[in-house]
Amino acid sequence: MSLHDQDGGEPRPPHQLRTEEDEEERAYGVDPDFVDSVVDLLDANRVGEVRAVTDDLHAADVADLIEQIDPDHREALVEVLKPGFDAEVLSYLNPDLREEVVEAFEPKELAAAVAELETDDAVDLIQDLDEEQQREILENLPPETRALVQENLTYEEYTAGRLMQRDLVAVPQFWTVGRTIDYLRSGAEDLPETFYDLFVVDPMHRVIGTVPLSRILRARRSVAMAELQNDDFHTIPATMDQEEVANLFRQYALVSAPVVDAGDRLIGVITVDDVVHIIDEEAEDDFFKLGGVGDASIYRTVIDTARSRLKWLGLNLVTAFLAAGVISLFSATIEKVVALAVLMPIVASMGGNAGTQALTVAVRALATRELSSSNAPRVVGKEVLVGLFNGVVFATLVGLIAGFWFGPAIGVVIACAMTINLFVAGLFGVMIPLALDRFGVDPAVASGVFLTTVTDVVGFFAFLGLAAAFLL
Amino acid sequence: MSLHDQDGGEPRPPHQLRTEEDEEERAYGVDPDFVDSVVDLLDANRVGEVRAVTDDLHAADVADLIEQIDPDHREALVEVLKPGFDAEVLSYLNPDLREEVVEAFEPKELAAAVAELETDDAVDLIQDLDEEQQREILENLPPETRALVQENLTYEEYTAGRLMQRDLVAVPQFWTVGRTIDYLRSGAEDLPETFYDLFVVDPMHRVIGTVPLSRILRARRSVAMAELQNDDFHTIPATMDQEEVANLFRQYALVSAPVVDAGDRLIGVITVDDVVHIIDEEAEDDFFKLGGVGDASIYRTVIDTARSRLKWLGLNLVTAFLAAGVISLFSATIEKVVALAVLMPIVASMGGNAGTQALTVAVRALATRELSSSNAPRVVGKEVLVGLFNGVVFATLVGLIAGFWFGPAIGVVIACAMTINLFVAGLFGVMIPLALDRFGVDPAVASGVFLTTVTDVVGFFAFLGLAAAFLL
Incomplete structure (x- = not known):
């Protein structure tokens, strides 16, 4: 059974090329056969077809493809992907390869792609680049995005401040469910793409409670946030080490958590997807240290x-x-x-x-x-x-x-x-x-x-x- | 700055007992000083005070307390915690200690506590017990919960079927946002405590799309689910290995995903908190194997x-x-x-x-x-x-x-x-x-x-x- 059978009339995703045996092992993502087929298309210079088979791929799968293709074809592949390049691919890419791929872009092209990212992903991407590249991209970002990205970059590496997403939903305690939903429906500008909790704040913008979205959806319009809010929550200081952040999420099975500045004011939110990434990184780190290798990746020279x-x-x-x-x-x-x-x-x-x-x-x-x-x-x-x-x-x-x-x-x-x-x-x-x-x-x-x-x-x-x- | 300063007038949580130095390191959970203070209270037989200081603790912190207290005081502590025991504590407890704690309960007491858990947590708890204990608890569960738990137990260990939560929200494609919200507000019985996505199903109960809650909250009441649904989603066969499930969540940064049976029908949902747990387990597993220890824990004899x-x-x-x-x-x-x-x-x-x-x-x-x-x-x-x-x-x-x-x-x-x-x-x-x-x-x-x-x-x-x- 394929995981994609439910997609309706859409073109078959690449893993349909898999053999029966592979399928048992892996029911998603790109596999060696798919990588080979892309190599063949690139060799035959059938650029349109490469674009067609990669177009429907999730950004994470495009990143996998770039990682798994041999270095000789990597450059050609990136060249084909350039028009309308989804910068999210870079977020999923192994950092050692990211730099290589980034160099293939003009700063303006890259800035245009980065501007589409959420702040946390943009920061994650920019922080690893060299100063020259950073400057060029920042210059080409829209002013408001640039300000947020630069502010995140003022926090030390591996802290909550670097990880946090700046777009979030904060509402006062006296707002009702109805008013909150109307506000969300009004299409307010800075709403994040996806969010899991609303934060209830006082007039000083300090967090006084969190409300999971499912609780809002189940409450009547007249109910006030004060009644729905969770008082037993945890705020994360922007200076907190990322390992600590991961421990906090793990300890209390959190999905998102508010980040506050030194004055306790709400300035961002960290979501569980970033934390999963950190948990992986930290586990890898300890694993490598036990094996006597420092910072390692199979993409190094x-x-x-x-x-x-x-x-x-x-x-x-x-x-x-x-x-x-x-x-x-x-x-x-x-x-x-x-x-x-x-x-x-x-x-x-x-x-x-x-x-x-x-x-x-x-x-x-x-x-x-x-x-x-x-x-x-x-x-x-x-x-x-x-x-x-x-x-x-x-x-x-x-x-x-x-x-x-x-x-x-x-x-x-x-x-x-x-x-x-x-x-x-x-x-x-x-x-x-x-x-x-x-x-x-x-x-x-x-x-x-x-x-x-x-x-x-x-x-x-x-x-x-x-x-x-x-x-x- | 304490993480709990925002709690309002509630009693100070136990980590306020920490010294300045500890605070830098750890801003949540229980710490050695708190464990010592509980030991002192137990020794002085001040049961009421033990109950008072543990009452406001998160289940994860109670589990930590049980883990960190010395074996001599563990039994006394569990005895104190028994009235109104939160079975969720057991889910957070190290499996090696879980068995010890479970044995302190009468099957009926335990069944009452387990009945309060979500299916996935109940299954996680019951699967590790011996057959006698399993049977006694199952017998004392309410019939409907028992049926669901038993069904999950028919799937092999370490598969999606064991992990999945049975309560979920599935709606037909033609439902509007308004109708969906009204349905959720009506307080339908089997709604999960917290959820992050709705699943859009066809008449055969096969998943045809997923809708993140934030998208519903931002849409007008007249919009149909068909317009909001995400077509690029992944269903998880109930037989999928848990490591595979973790890879899927990690690859696509998922927060929840639908689980389907052999006939492709929606039967459950897996949420990211379970996956974080698995990622930790798998990482620990590989770490231990590299170090030449199999299944290990500091709580073993x-x-x-x-x-x-x-x-x-x-x-x-x-x-x-x-x-x-x-x-x-x-x-x-x-x-x-x-x-x-x-x-x-x-x-x-x-x-x-x-x-x-x-x-x-x-x-x-x-x-x-x-x-x-x-x-x-x-x-x-x-x-x-x-x-x-x-x-x-x-x-x-x-x-x-x-x-x-x-x-x-x-x-x-x-x-x-x-x-x-x-x-x-x-x-x-x-x-x-x-x-x-x-x-x-x-x-x-x-x-x-x-x-x-x-x-x-x-x-x-x-x-x-x-x-x-x-x-x-």
Whole structure:
């Protein structure tokens, strides 16, 4: 069943080209077959047909198409899309590609397209451009839009002020449902395209309540806003960090929320679609940090990508040399019992993995605020016990295998080292993120290096040290 | 500035207890000080005051309080909250704690609370309970609610059918704005608490359009739904996987979407608040998988936690022994040149880290659908070049250090091994997730083990093999 069968007589959207198998997986958006068909049309210079198949696409799908097409055809595609270009496509585009696409436009063309956007989308787009491009676009915007965009840009990046939409509906408390609806019907100029809540404001333009639209639609014309308004609402200071904004929306399942300035006056609104975007970004951020990559995207060049990864690899190299230093202290022991060289990576590797498990849970719990000073001691205690428990389990297993392989003495030594290292891994796996968080350092970014250093050093030291003490 | 200053004369919410410093960080929800104050009240058996301070809390905040209070006081707190308990609290509660809290209630009490929930929240709550508890609650629900809940439960877990809210507003195409508003005002029984879109349906109850509420509020009474409706909408089959649902909402910035049965008939609606929850869950899932923990939460017991991590550690042990096996092939070489034992973990560790970087980006790009068969060859090619580039950089660096430490011959050998391993790491870092995805295996869960196996084995083999060939 296609998602678009209900569209009536409209032209079939591109994903109808899909095979049966693809359909199971993906029932919307553009797919590789569609991308290929556009490439073929571009190669044959059938510009009109390219325009025809892309015309009915949602802006998000056009953005996907631009992302997925190979770089050689990207320029040609953008050239075809230029007339009547929908600037919303740029909002959906990966930031790394956005710049490339923006450069294909004359500032005037781009300004005309940007002027059609809502303030928040325009700001999102403009903030990433270089100063020259920013200036050119701003100059070509209608004065009022320009003023709003510039005002949003005065707020720091990653704050509510940058995210907020300026068009909103605010009404006084004494207005009735009837008067409100009449006002909306009058087609007042600055009404947003879509909105979900009305804000009830006092004469100082401070928010005193919110009213979901569904509540207005269900009330009689004579009912006053004061009766409908929700008093249990949350205003967002324009300076609030976007991660905080996302947490607030998530915590109270909000769809839109009013943004206020330092004087508590209503100046904008943030809607859930922007928040979904932030939640994705923040989750991606933590995911990348755990994987040891900073800011990443598959659209970066080889050199940019390689350079962005050097830092983490460099840090890891320091750790690795530290571990090597520990091993070199026991060169004489290894020379006599070469089995130690064979087995020692097992102790370090198991410690690193067990520690990463504890660290992963702790970093996530800190990000979602489930881990706080109220329950930190309990969680640390738990992780230590988990480390000990798994330490004993794997110590027994590895001790037996190593014992059969290289003799019982080595089995006992590796079992003891394993228990120590998994205990330490559990302890530091949760203590390192907690400590970094306490010192205001993002635990996602730095915990991994510290942890590996600890588990490598402790692992090698415990194993080789015990061996030196008891085997020779 | 407090978020609640606008509340008028209502009692101050609990976060007013915060210190200035905390306030910067967190301007909503419960905080450790508030948790402590509740603990004190519980210890002093001042039940009335506990009720007073929790009464004005949002259900999400009550859930946070239950989560953050220590286990010893949790039972007492739930006991205090029981009279007039808001079942919505359970929806916000971590699933691991939910079961514990549910057990404190009599089935009848719980059913009464659940009956107040919207269908989707009731289903979300009931689906995780054991069969006995499910049956008892269902029996005590009002017949109509029970039928709807049971119908949702017939859909598989993690599908749209489980998520959907059954109460919705559907109107025929010929209805005018006036008639629609009159219908909503008449207080028709099954209207949802809050809604964002109306669905326009044909006589077969198939969706033919959606109308955002803001569009209705702005139109004159005489305008027909046919004129207002959005034709470019997406219906969600009830069998669609929830991850797919989240992607659809994200792709088109939806706030609500109609759910249809196999016959294309409208049977429910999914709203963005559920989707935010899923996006969080899916992101957490991938994060945990990358960190080598399956299903995790800080509320699990020590034994449950330890057991859930055994599998991953066990797999890692197999990899570690494989690597040990490779090393043991070169025991004789190590015995002669003990420096090899000192340096070999560096080669393996750098390969593992570089590979994890490539893997992290690939796993994420697969999850967000940025990586597809259209661009896979390009991305693989890029990662190989990145691996080679960083391989050469670190080979030079490590080669020089090792050369100074143990002599030039060893420096050259480790440089070659490093280049080989980082090249292999880049290649496999992106190929392994792509291959797993092609075979329908979740790349997030299994990629890591395969990758470490490859980089460990290749790293040790290249370094010790080259050493055996050229140093002796």
